[in-house]
Amino acid sequence: MEEKMKYDINMEKMPAHIAIIMDGNGRWAKARFLPRTAGHKAGVETIRKIVKEANRLGIKYLTLYAFSTENWKRPKLEVDALMNLLVTYLRGEVSELDKNNVKINVVGDYKKLPEACVNELEKAMNITGDNTGVNLNLALNYGGRNDIKNAVVEIAAMCRDGKLNPEDITEDIIKNHLSTAEIPDPDLVIRTSGEQRLSNFLLWDVAYSEFYYTDIHWPDFDEEELQKAVYSYQNRDRRFGGVK
Ligand code: IPE
Numbered sequence: 233m234e235e236k237m238k239y240d241i242n243m244e245k246m247p248a249h250i251a252i253i254m255d256g257n258g259r260w261a262k263a264r265f266l267p268r269t270a271g272h273k274a275g276v277e278t279i280r281k282i283v284k285e286a287n288r289l290g291i292k293y294l295t296l297y298a299f300s301t302e303n304w305k306r307p308k309l310e311v312d313a314l315m316n317l318l319v320t321y322l323r324g325e326v327s328e329l330d331k332n333n334v335k336i337n338v339v340g341d342y343k344k345l346p347e348a349c350v351n352e353l354e355k356a357m358n359i360t361g362d363n364t365g366v367n368l369n370l371a372l373n374y375g376g377r378n379d380i381k382n383a384v385v386e387i388a389a390m391c392r393d394g395k396l397n398p399e400d401i402t403e404d405i406i407k408n409h410l411s412t413a414e415i416p417d418p419d420l421v422i423r424t425s426g427e428q429r430l431s432n433f434l435l436w437d438v439a440y441s442e443f444y445y446t447d448i449h450w451p452d453f454d455e456e457e458l459q460k461a462v463y464s465y466q467n468r469d470r471r472f473g474g475v476k
Pocket residue numbers: 254255256257258259260298299303314425
């Protein structure tokens with residue numbers, strides 16, 4: 233393990249949850265005079281590498297923003313290509329992920345994805361459900377506002393049915409109704425490709441996350457870049473509103 237470590241990472245201080253906004257596939261492709269879909273294909277290779285590396289580093293939760301509630305605005309051809317890539321990735325990778333003890337989970341309204349995606353995702357969650365390695369959360373048809381909206385709808389229904397008093401609603405109750413209910417808040421959020429915005433990712437959950445931005449496009453992101461982000465995280469002073 234040691235020879236692959238370029239940054240002086242403290243294995244005792246690993247972030248428990250890293251969330252990544254995988255951005256820049258299109259720009260990576262454009263720079264190479266390739267169609268955007270070629271960038272997405274190359275991006276899948278990065279996912280393979282990063283999941284492995286996260287597992288090796290002992291990261292407990294890795295959340296990957298793969299498709300937002302706003303990404304439906306893209307041309308149908310690109311959306312279809314992304315959905316096909318998801319199916320191909322899951323079909324080709326689940327047994328390997330399972331062997332590596334990776335547990336697959338989905339956040340977002342994934343049931344509104346095409347049927348083939350829903351089937352492969354549910355298969356993947358069933359096969360890997362008992363694994364104890366890295367929890368790989370795929371954010372699909374995910375939007376932070378939509379996730380909060382869904383929680384509000386559920387909680388409002390509980391109040392209507394007399395199961396909960398509005399005065400008794402707590403922050404924990406809200407978190408428990410998000411699709412990220414089982415996932416601790418991210419310690420570190422990474423965004424590739426230079427954009428410094430959330431794009432509707434994990435709004436509720438990132439209240440005290442550390443942010444790391446890099447200009448590198450997602451297809452060029454690699455193990456070393458992940459280590460660099462973790463190293464940066466380990467040198468931050470997290471205060472959570474208190475004093476140190
Ligand atoms: C990220 O790359 C992948 C998805 C959003 C699915 P983009 O496709 O957003 O790439 P850019 O931002 O256009 O370069």
